[in-house]
Amino acid sequence: MTLPTAFSPGAFLAPAIDWLNANFHPFFALVTRVIEAVLGAFEGALLALPPWALIAVVAVAAFLAINLRAAILAGCCLGFCWLTGLWTGSMQTIALVAVAVAISVAIAFPLGILAARRPAIEAALRPVLDIMQTVPPWVYLIPAVMIFSLGRVPAIIATIVYGIPPMLRLTTLAFRGVPKDLKELGEAIGAKPGTILWKIEFPAATPTLLVGLNQCILLSLAMVVLAGLVGAGGLGAEVTRGLTRMEMGLGLRAGLAIVAVALLMDRLSRGALQQGRRWRRPGAAG
Amino acid sequence: MEISALIARFDEMVDNALFWLGDHAAFLFDFFRVVLEGLYDGALWLLELPPFYVVALAAGLLGWRVVGRGFGLGIAVALLACAAMGLWPETMSTLALVIAASIIALAVSLPLGVLAGLMPRLDRALTPVLDLIQTLPPYIYLLPSIALLGYGPATALVATVIVAMPPAIRLTSLGIRQTPHEFIELGRATGVTPAQMFFKIRLPFAVPSIMAGINQSLMMAFGMVVIAGIVGSGGLGETIYGAIRTLDIATSIDASIAIVILTMMLDRLTQGAARPRKGARK
Numbered sequence: 001m002t003l004p005t006a007f008s009p010g011a012f013l014a015p016a017i018d019w020l021n022a023n024f025h026p027f028f029a030l031v032t033r034v035i036e037a038v039l040g041a042f043e044g045a046l047l048a049l050p051p052w053a054l055i056a057v058v059a060v061a062a063f064l065a066i067n068l069r070a071a072i073l074a075g076c077c078l079g080f081c082w083l084t085g086l087w088t089g090s091m092q093t094i095a096l097v098a099v100a101v102a103i104s105v106a107i108a109f110p111l112g113i114l115a116a117r118r119p120a121i122e123a124a125l126r127p128v129l130d131i132m133q134t135v136p137p138w139v140y141l142i143p144a145v146m147i148f149s150l151g152r153v154p155a156i157i158a159t160i161v162y163g164i165p166p167m168l169r170l171t172t173l174a175f176r177g178v179p180k181d182l183k184e185l186g187e188a189i190g191a192k193p194g195t196i197l198w199k200i201e202f203p204a205a206t207p208t209l210l211v212g213l214n215q216c217i218l219l220s221l222a223m224v225v226l227a228g229l230v231g232a233g234g235l236g237a238e239v240t241r242g243l244t245r246m247e248m249g250l251g252l253r254a255g256l257a258i259v260a261v262a263l264l265m266d267r268l269s270r271g272a273l274q275q276g277r278r279w280r281r282p283g284a285a286g
Numbered sequence: 287m288e289i290s291a292l293i294a295r296f297d298e299m300v301d302n303a304l305f306w307l308g309d310h311a312a313f314l315f316d317f318f319r320v321v322l323e324g325l326y327d328g329a330l331w332l333l334e335l336p337p338f339y340v341v342a343l344a345a346g347l348l349g350w351r352v353v354g355r356g357f358g359l360g361i362a363v364a365l366l367a368c369a370a371m372g373l374w375p376e377t378m379s380t381l382a383l384v385i386a387a388s389i390i391a392l393a394v395s396l397p398l399g400v401l402a403g404l405m406p407r408l409d410r411a412l413t414p415v416l417d418l419i420q421t422l423p424p425y426i427y428l429l430p431s432i433a434l435l436g437y438g439p440a441t442a443l444v445a446t447v448i449v450a451m452p453p454a455i456r457l458t459s460l461g462i463r464q465t466p467h468e469f470i471e472l473g474r475a476t477g478v479t480p481a482q483m484f485f486k487i488r489l490p491f492a493v494p495s496i497m498a499g500i501n502q503s504l505m506m507a508f509g510m511v512v513i514a515g516i517v518g519s520g521g522l523g524e525t526i527y528g529a530i531r532t533l534d535i536a537t538s539i540d541a542s543i544a545i546v547i548l549t550m551m552l553d554r555l556t557q558g559a560a561r562p563r564k565g566a567r568k
Binding site: 251258 | 299
C-alpha cells in the first residue's frame with residue numbers, strides 16, 4: 001500500500017554525500033586522523049598502567065577530591081570492570097566518553113555563555129535544541145556513518161553532537177541565574193570583563209554547570225554504548241555481540257560492566273557537584 | 287589466569303541458568319510473549335485497517351484540533367510523504383510498538399506514581415530504583431529481555447516499557463505531591479471523603495505534571511523502539527539497522543526522515559494535549 005510514484009529524498013541526497021566524500025576526502029581524513037590520535041593517546045594512557053594500579057590511582061584521586069565513600073565506590077566499580085574480563089573494553093568506553101564530553105563542553109560552554117548574554121542568539125538556538133533533544137539517538141549515528149563510515153570516529157562525532165544540547169541549555173541557565181548585584185559589584189570596582197566572567201560569574205554558576213556536565217556525561221555514555229552497533233568498539237560492541245550472537249554470558253558481563261561505568265561516572269560527577277556547592281558557600285558568605 | 291577461568295565459569299552458569307529457565311518456565315515466558323505480541327498485533331491491525339490516506343487525514347485532523355491548522359496540515363503531508371517513500375508498513379509498525387509499549391508503561395506507572403505521591407515512604411523506596419534505570423544506557427535493557435523472550439517484538443516491548451516508566455512515575459508523584467496546602471485544608475474543613483479529596487482536589491492539580499510525564503514517557507519509548515530494531519522488533523528501527531550495515535545511504539536517510547516525522551508528531555501532539563487543559567483550569 002504505497003503511492004504509485006516513488007519518492008525518496010534519500011535518493012537525491014545520496015549523490016550529494018558521495019560528492020562530499022569524493023571532494024572533501026582530505027578534510028574528513030584529517031578529522032579522522034586527529035580524532036584517532038587523541039583517542040589512541042587517551043586509551044594508551046588508561047591502559048598503560050596495570051589494572052590494579054589504575055584502580056588505586058583513581059580511588060586515591062576520588063578520596064582526595066571528594067570523600068572516602070566516593071573512593072570506595074570508584075574502586076569497586078573499576079574492580080568490577082576488571083573482574084568481568086572486559087577491562088580493555090571498559091577503558092575504551094571511558095576514553096570515548098571522556099574525549100566526547102571534553103569536546104561537547106568545549107563547544108557548548110562558549111555558545112551557552114553567548115546565548116545567556118544575547119537573547120537573540122538564544123531565541124535562534126532554542127528551536128534547534130528542541131528538535132535535537134526530541135530526535136532519538138539512533139538518528140545521530142546515520143549522517144556520521146555516511147561520512148566517516150564505520151568505526152570509532154562516527155561514534156564520537158554522533159556522541160559529541162548528542163551531548164551538546166543539555167550542556168548548552170544548562171550553561172545558559174547557569175549564567176542567566178547569576179545574581180545581578182554580583183555583576184554590578186564587579187563593574188563598580190572596575191573589574192575587566194574577563195575577570196568578571198571567571199572570578200564572579202563562573203563560581204556563582206558552578207552548581208548548575210556541574211548538573212549540565214553530569215547530564216552530558218550520562219547521555220554521552222548512552223550514545224557510546226549504542227554506537228557499538230556501528231563498530232565503535234568498547235563495551236557497546238560486546239553488548240552488540242552478545243545480542244546478535246545470543247552469547248548471553250558475554251552480553252550480561254558487558255551489561256554489568258556498563259552499569260559499573262555508568263555508576264562510576266554518575267557518582268563521581270555528582271560528588272564533584274556537592275563539592276562545588278561546598279566551595280561556593282564560603283565564597284558567597286565572604 | 288584466574289580471571290579467565292572465573293569468566294568461563296560465569297558464562298557457563300549464565301547459559302545453564304537460561305537453559306533451566308527455558309526448560310522449566312517456558313510457559314510463563316510464552317504467556318508473556320503471547321500477551322505482548324497480541325497487544326502489538328492489535329494496535330498494528332487497527333492502524334493498518336484503513337488505507338494510508340485515511341490515517342494521514344485522521345492524524346491531520348487530530349493535529350489541527352489539538353495544536354493548530356498549520357501543524358495539522360504539516361503532519362498530514364508528512365505522513366503522506368512517509369507513504370510515498372514506501373515506508374508505510376514500517377512507520378505503522380513503529381507506531382504500533384510505541385502505542386503498545388506506552389499503554390503498558392502508563393498502566394503500571396500512573397497508579398504507581400499516584401501511590402508514591404500519596405505515600406512518601408514508597409516514593410523514597412522508588413527513587414533509587416528510578417535513578418538507576420535512568421542512569422543506565424537504554425541499550426542494555428535489551429539484554430535480559432532477549433535472553434528470556436527471544437528475537438521479536440515482545441523483547442522490544444519489554445525493554446521499551448522499562449525505559450518509558452520512570453518519567454511517568456516521577457512526574458505523576460510530583461504532581462500529586464504538589465497540591466497546594468490551602469486546598470487540602472479546605473477539603474478537610476468541608477469534610478470531603480478521601481475519594482473526593484483525591485479526584486476533585488489532588489488529581490486536577492496534578493494533571494499538567496502528569497501530562498508532561500506522559501509526553502516524556504512517549505519520547506523515551508520512541509527512542510527505545512528505534513534502538514530495538516536490532517532485536518528484530520520490525521519497523522523503522524530494523525530498516526535503519528539493515529541499511530546502516532549495508533551502507534545503503536538512500537534508505538537510511540529515508541527511514542531517518544520518517545523517524546523524525548513520527549517523533550515530531552508524537553511530541554507536539556502530547557504537548558498540545560497538555561496545554562489547553564492547563565489553560566482552561568487557570
